[in-house]
Amino acid sequence: MRKKIVAGNWKMNTDYAEGIALFSEIVNIVRDEKKGDQIAIICAPYIHLNSVAKLGGETVKIGAQNCHQNESGAYTGEISAKMIKSVGCEYVIIGHSERRQYFAENDALLAEKTKIALANQLTPIFCIGETLDERNNGNFFEILKNQLVNGLFVLSAEDFSKTVIAYEPVWAIGTGLTATAEQAQEVHAFIRAEVATQYNAAVAEETSILYGGSCNPKNAAELFAQKDIDGGLIGGASLKSRDFADIVKTFNA
Numbered sequence: 220m221r222k223k224i225v226a227g228n229w230k231m232n233t234d235y236a237e238g239i240a241l242f243s244e245i246v247n248i249v250r251d252e253k254k255g256d257q258i259a260i261i262c263a264p265y266i267h268l269n270s271v272a273k274l275g276g277e278t279v280k281i282g283a284q285n286c287h288q289n290e291s292g293a294y295t296g297e298i299s300a301k302m303i304k305s306v307g308c309e310y311v312i313i314g315h316s317e318r319r320q321y322f323a324e325n326d327a328l329l330a331e332k333t334k335i336a337l338a339n340q341l342t343p344i345f346c347i348g349e350t351l352d353e354r355n356n357g358n359f360f361e362i363l364k365n366q367l368v369n370g371l372f373v374l375s376a377e378d379f380s381k382t383v384i385a386y387e388p389v390w391a392i393g394t395g396l397t398a399t400a401e402q403a404q405e406v407h408a409f410i411r412a413e414v415a416t417q418y419n420a421a422v423a424e425e426t427s428i429l430y431g432g433s434c435n436p437k438n439a440a441e442l443f444a445q446k447d448i449d450g451g452l453i454g455g456a457s458l459k460s461r462d463f464a465d466i467v468k469t470f471n472a
């Protein structure tokens with residue numbers, strides 16, 4: 220059974236005190252809402268990670284939003300996968316469209332980041348997604364396939380099976396424009412089929428594929444009801460404890 224996951228991505232929001240307060244609220248509410256083997260994750264800013272990892276316990280797992288591609292060394296200002304792991308994090312977002320856009324991260328670099336994350340026993344949440352122009356041009360399946368092939372399909376089947384994929388259409392991020400359930404399902408089915416072709420049907424069946432982009436308590440139920448949508452990567456709504464918990468709850472329903 221593939222894992223059902225609701226992950227929050229706080230991005231560059233909350234100072235330390237605000238972050239700890241918000242995280243504590245989320246843990247308290249999610250504790251009552253989360254059922255069975257569903258996984259709730261918060262990907263917090265680096266400086267919060269050590270503290271929130273101690274507060275989350277089994278209720279809310281912790282992720283980072285990025286990591287450096289090298290093990291250690293003279294990379295002033297950077298944070299390694301090993302450091303992230305050492306404070307109790309289990310996940311790391313790799314290849315978010317904001318990192319691709321503002322920090323010029325390309326697929327080859329993201330493949331390196333994915334490998335170093337796995338080498339440090341972190342689960343990569345690997346993001347792919349097309350821009351509005353790419354969607355309108357009609358070549359977005361090719362764009363998405365290239366992101367998969369160059370960023371993720373460089374992994375062995377064993378390593379690939381330890382990753383999570385997030386489909387985040389760039390045009391839906393922070394815009395209030397959500398992909399319709401049909402649009403999202405169409406892409407998720409495409410991703411799963413590509414995984415089956417690259418690896419095999421069993422690996423594809425076990426791969427968790429999350430949807431991200433203006434997901435909120437109102438639209439989550441319809442999105443999560445789709446056959447190939449295994450959860451969400453939530454931006455804005457993860458900064459409101461009740462909204463995040465309601466999205467988690469929706470998934471149980």
Ligand code: 13P
Nearest residue numbers: 228392393432433454455
């Ligand atoms: P929003 O939910 O704010 O659109 O952000 C989605 C996202 O980028 C999560 O990684």
